[in-house]
Amino acid sequence: MKAKKIGVLLFVIYWFIVYGLSFYDNESLNAQLREIIPTSYKMFAPATKTHYDVEYRFYKNGKQMKQLVFSDYLAAEYKKSILKDKTSFIKEKLYQGNLKVLDFNYQQAVYAEKYKEKPNDFEERIVSNPLLTKTLQNLRNFPKLYLKENPNLEADSVVIFVHRKPMILSYTPEYKDDFTYHLGEMCFFKTYTLLNR
Amino acid sequence: MFLQNLYIIESMKEFWTAERKLYAPVFRVAMGLILLIDLLTTIPSISFLFHPEFNSFLPLQGVLGFLAKYPFVFFGLYASTLLLFIFGVGKQFVSFLVFVFYFCMVQWSIPFVTWGDKILRFTLFYFVWVDSFRYLSVYRSRGNLSLLSKLAVLSIILHLFLIYMNNAYFKAINRDWQLGYAVFYSFSQYPHFKESIFYPIISNGFLSKWIGYSVILLQLSFVPLAIWRKTRIPLLIVSALLHVVMMFQFGLWKFEWIVLLHYGFVLTDEDWKRIFGSKTSLKFLKT
Numbered sequence: 351m352k353a354k355k356i357g358v359l360l361f362v363i364y365w366f367i368v369y370g371l372s373f374y375d376n377e378s379l380n381a382q383l384r385e386i387i388p389t390s391y392k393m394f395a396p397a398t399k400t401h402y403d404v405e406y407r408f409y410k411n412g413k414q415m416k417q418l419v420f421s422d423y424l425a426a427e428y429k430k431s432i433l434k435d436k437t438s439f440i441k442e443k444l445y446q447g448n449l450k451v452l453d454f455n456y457q458q459a460v461y462a463e464k465y466k467e468k469p470n471d472f473e474e475r476i477v478s479n480p481l482l483t484k485t486l487q488n489l490r491n492f493p494k495l496y497l498k499e500n501p502n503l504e505a506d507s508v509v510i511f512v513h514r515k516p517m518i519l520s521y522t523p524e525y526k527d528d529f530t531y532h533l534g535e536m537c538f539f540k541t542y543t544l545l546n547r
Numbered sequence: 548m549f550l551q552n553l554y555i556i557e558s559m560k561e562f563w564t565a566e567r568k569l570y571a572p573v574f575r576v577a578m579g580l581i582l583l584i585d586l587l588t589t590i591p592s593i594s595f596l597f598h599p600e601f602n603s604f605l606p607l608q609g610v611l612g613f614l615a616k617y618p619f620v621f622f623g624l625y626a627s628t629l630l631l632f633i634f635g636v637g638k639q640f641v642s643f644l645v646f647v648f649y650f651c652m653v654q655w656s657i658p659f660v661t662w663g664d665k666i667l668r669f670t671l672f673y674f675v676w677v678d679s680f681r682y683l684s685v686y687r688s689r690g691n692l693s694l695l696s697k698l699a700v701l702s703i704i705l706h707l708f709l710i711y712m713n714n715a716y717f718k719a720i721n722r723d724w725q726l727g728y729a730v731f732y733s734f735s736q737y738p739h740f741k742e743s744i745f746y747p748i749i750s751n752g753f754l755s756k757w758i759g760y761s762v763i764l765l766q767l768s769f770v771p772l773a774i775w776r777k778t779r780i781p782l783l784i785v786s787a788l789l790h791v792v793m794m795f796q797f798g799l800w801k802f803e804w805i806v807l808l809h810y811g812f813v814l815t816d817e818d819w820k821r822i823f824g825s826k827t828s829l830k831f832l833k834t
Contacts, residue, residue, distance in 0.1 A: 354694050361698045365705050372713050388669045388706055391713035393662040396723065396732035425738065435798070436588035441595075443659030444602060487603035488658075495601045517735045519728055521752030 400530050401515045402449040405537075406493055408505035415505050418496065420446060445492040448485040453514055455482060456538050457529050490543035497545060505545055512539040562774045565815035567700050568692060571679035572635070574808055575642075578667075579633035581804050582649065586626055593618045596655070604658050611654050621651070635684025639675055646671040663802030666710060670809065673702040700812060707809045708770045715766035724763060727756030737797055745796055765789070773813050780818065783810045 368387050371379070380389045404420040424446075427438040459472035476482045493508040515535045519525050526532070595601035597618040606612050614621050625648040631641045649671055653664050676699035680688040723729040734740050734749045749755050765786065772778040787807055794803035814822075 357694055357698065361702070365702070369709060369712075372709055373716060375717070384665075388666075388709060390717075391662070391666075391710045392717040393710075393714060396729055396736060398736070399723075399732050401735075421738070433588060434591060436585070437592045439798075440589070440592045440656075440659055444596075444604070447658050484603040491601050491603060495595050517732055519731055520750035521731075521755065522728070525728070 398450040398453075399517050399528055400450065400453060401517060402446060402453065403513045403515070404446065404449070404489065404492075405511040405513065406496070407509045407511075408493065408503065409507045409509070410505050416503055420492070423496075445488055448481065448488075449512060452476075452482060452485050452512065453530075453538060455479070457533060460533065461529055486541065489541065493543065493545060507542060507544050509542045510540065511537045513537050558775050561776060562815070563701070565817060566692075567697075567812065567815055568681055569816045569819045570811040570814065571674075571677050571700065572681060572683040574674075574811055575635065575679040576633050576683050577808055578671075578805075579629050579645075581801065581808075582645070583626060583629045583633070585801055586622060586629065586652075590622060593622070606654065611651060614651060615655065621648075624648070625652070635680045635686060638680050638686070638688075639678075642671075642675045642677075642679075646675055661799055661802045663799070663805040666706070666809070667805050669706055670703055670805075673699045673706065675699075677703075703809065703812050707813065708773070711766050711769040715763055715769075718763050718766065724759055727752075727759050730755050730759040730762070734796065743796060745792075762789075776818075779813065780822070783813060786810065 368389075371383065371387065372389050372391065375390060375392070383389050406416075406418040406420070407414055408416040408418070424438060424442055427441065428435065430438075455475045456472050459470045459475060462468040463470040476486055489510050489512070490508075493505075493510075497503055497505065513536070514530075514533065516528075516530045516533075589596070597605060597615050599605050599607060605615055607615070628641060628644045628648055631637050632645045637644075646668075650668060653660055653668055656664065676695050678688050678692055678696040680686065718724045718729070721729065723732060731749055734743070734745060737743075740746060740749075749758070769782065769786070772782040787810060790803045790806055794800055
């Protein structure tokens with residue numbers, strides 16, 4: 351009987367702590383605890399107010415061999431078969447999913463430069479933040495996968511352009527109360543990689 | 548007033564003390580099948596998902612790094628464990644193995660985990676302690692449910708309630724939701740939104756805003772309406788419809804199924820008998 355009471359007491363204490371912490375919106379604390387207890391379910395969309403796309407230009411000996419837009423590639427992948435939807439979903443998230451984080455850091459760097467007169471530290475952020483470094487690496491990884499899937503395509507390098515386009519509210523198109531609208535539609539990041547072929 | 552208070556207390560007591568033996572086996576079988584389908588549909592991605600040349604997020608060190616070198620072995624063992632889980636073989640030990648395998652899968656899938664995965668990770672942990680082997684199981688359990696099993700089921704319910712309360716709270720304090728723009732932005736993230744049947748509704752400012760406010764209201768009232776017996780089933784039907792719409796529009800079938808299957812725990816055995824009739828439901832489960 352005593353063991354049962356202790357069990358119920360521990361149960362109540364556990365859930366009391368979980369509920370208490372879940373409403374405390376602290377990113378670093380949540381990051382530490384999220385493996386142990388359910389914390390801060392802020393699962394509401396929208397995760398972003400901006401559309402992203404990536405353009406790949408494949409070159410061989412300085413000559414452009416192919417221009418590929420990632421959204422077109424994905425749309426074609428999704429059309430293949432419903433059984434391959436998961437594969438397309440994984441590709442979408444691996445190679446495009448974190449662009450919002452890259453853009454968020456770009457926005458922060460530009461904002462600080464513009465309004466706080468600080469030097470633009472976007473490049474430093476990419477080097478020092480592991481998530482951004484991996485995101486950049488995956489931007490460079492996708493062309494390798496594409497070449498593997500398309501062995502007939504010959505290329506020795508690829509230039510990558512990351513584009514952003516803020517979403518326009520259909521019923522309030524003049525709404526621009528967010529820094530993403532100040533930056534507007536543009537290519538905000540450019541990189542390249544050499545291909546071993 | 549006194550009678551009203553008494554009625555509320557009675558409803559609370561009914562909800563938290565009611566028997567919930569019938570649904571756990573159904574959840575085990577359905578969730579096992581969903582995880583198995585998800586695993587099988589992930590197989591074509593192994594060639595790039597588990598290759599560091601194509602996936603910079605792949606853990607290369609520790610146990611996960613070691614296991615990632617042998618994805619087909621891992622997938623084979625995980626699929627076999629899921630089959631045992633579905634048939635109720637190995638009972639809680641197999642439930643624990645499913646949790647461990649799923650935990651590893653989530654760690655490998657960080658760039659594409661959905662909220663459904665995050666929810667399910669904890670639910671599977673609580674489910675380890677649930678005796679779901681009374682029905683739909685090769686080896687059936689008998690006798691009364693243990694206290695641990697009852698607390699585990701209550702944990703799954705409390706977890707679901709936490710999700711709704713958190714969501715309602717964080718939505719209510721978010722500017723996009725307050726202005727009524729969040730629903731349009733959410734739908735806009737998905738390709739082909741403009742061709743969708745929902746576009747005329749969502750692109751209408753008045754409707755879009757009120758859908759957003761209704762979602763917050765639904766999430767705010769989820770817990771009391773789920774506890775109150777009279778509103779429990781209608782609430783779950785409305786919430787389920789919302790998730791079905793999201794399933795078709797957003798294509799996140801796994802996330803939606805995970806949430807829908809959680810709803811079953813909110814219903815008591817009496818509710819299930821009311822829905823299907825006591826003889827029918829038990830007959831189905833015993834086969």
